[in-house]
Amino acid sequence: MKVATLRSDAQTMQETARAPAQAMIEIDHVSQRFETSGRQSHLALSDISLSVEEGAFVSILGPSGCGKSTLLYIVGGFVKPTEGVAKVKGHAITGPGPDRGPVFQEFALFPWKTVLGNVMYGLLQQGVKKSEADARGRKLLEMVGLKGYEKFYPKELSGGMKQRVAIARTLAYDPAVLLMDEPFGALDAHTRTRLQNDLLDIWDRQRKTVLFVTHSVEEAVYLSDKVVVMSRSPGRIKEVIDIDLPRPRKRADLLQNARFQKHIVDIEKMIDDRPEDM
Numbered sequence: 001m002k003v004a005t006l007r008s009d010a011q012t013m014q015e016t017a018r019a020p021a022q023a024m025i026e027i028d029h030v031s032q033r034f035e036t037s038g039r040q041s042h043l044a045l046s047d048i049s050l051s052v053e054e055g056a057f058v059s060i061l062g063p064s065g066c067g068k069s070t071l072l073y074i075v076g077g078f079v080k081p082t083e084g085v086a087k088v089k090g091h092a093i094t095g096p097g098p099d100r101g102p103v104f105q106e107f108a109l110f111p112w113k114t115v116l117g118n119v120m121y122g123l124l125q126q127g128v129k130k131s132e133a134d135a136r137g138r139k140l141l142e143m144v145g146l147k148g149y150e151k152f153y154p155k156e157l158s159g160g161m162k163q164r165v166a167i168a169r170t171l172a173y174d175p176a177v178l179l180m181d182e183p184f185g186a187l188d189a190h191t192r193t194r195l196q197n198d199l200l201d202i203w204d205r206q207r208k209t210v211l212f213v214t215h216s217v218e219e220a221v222y223l224s225d226k227v228v229v230m231s232r233s234p235g236r237i238k239e240v241i242d243i244d245l246p247r248p249r250k251r252a253d254l255l256q257n258a259r260f261q262k263h264i265v266d267i268e269k270m271i272d273d274r275p276e277d278m
């Protein structure tokens, strides 16, 4: 079991000037066992403890099936852990809430609603007035680079554009925490890079706490303050790595940066090392 305190240097300086930092997410000795019909029960997560400070960008890496999505679903309040407790801002998570915004592929856009309609949906559900939801929706679509696409329908958009709508839809209700499960996994390399940069821009401006699941070591290192490496089933935290690269980050600069490359090599080794652990 490893308890990690997640904090970036830039944040440390900001927080010293402001209020003391607090943990936004605390995962305390969480285990998850799934009862399945066709086979014996399956221990997906074993004794996970992790503390993520407010405003940190944290990525989770690990082999397929190690429980990354399950961990995100627990923080999202969609799965109740069989053991342990997950908290947001000190309160035990008992279900989904507007303080946590999921960007999961399973939560597809409504095909019958326009792009703007999709982004406004959650706001209208929360009782926000239509005129205000409309204005906020348009502003967010501009922020994610979709100005002019308000009246399009999801089927008329590329994969990258759909992901932008999904991000805008989640940002619309201003959650403190973004939970992102491989949001760029299905995109081509060029679109993926553009969305990574846009996400970093948004994060720079809004400093939300981000928990980001990915299979790409490079993506995790590029985006994150901390990278959590999980081991193979049952999922445990194998290592938490500080990514000590300056911000704002520019991918083109980082590709020349020896520390960036070293982080990637070290983490890849960590994942490849001792396969019996993974």
Ligand SMILES: Nc1ncnc2c1ncn2[C@@H]1O[C@H](COP(=O)(O)OP(=O)(O)OP(=O)(O)O)[C@@H](O)[C@H]1O
Pocket (backbone or CB within 6 Å): 034, 035, 036, 042, 044, 062, 063, 064, 065, 066, 067, 068, 069, 070, 071, 233
């Ligand atoms: N609702 C469920 N019922 C039964 N088993 C489940 C359920 N959800 C997940 N599992 C099992 O838990 C384990 C972890 O699944 P999870 O999707 O969290 O892994 P992951 O690391 O996100 O995988 P991938 O990288 O392939 O997306 C898997 O063995 C999966 O089959």
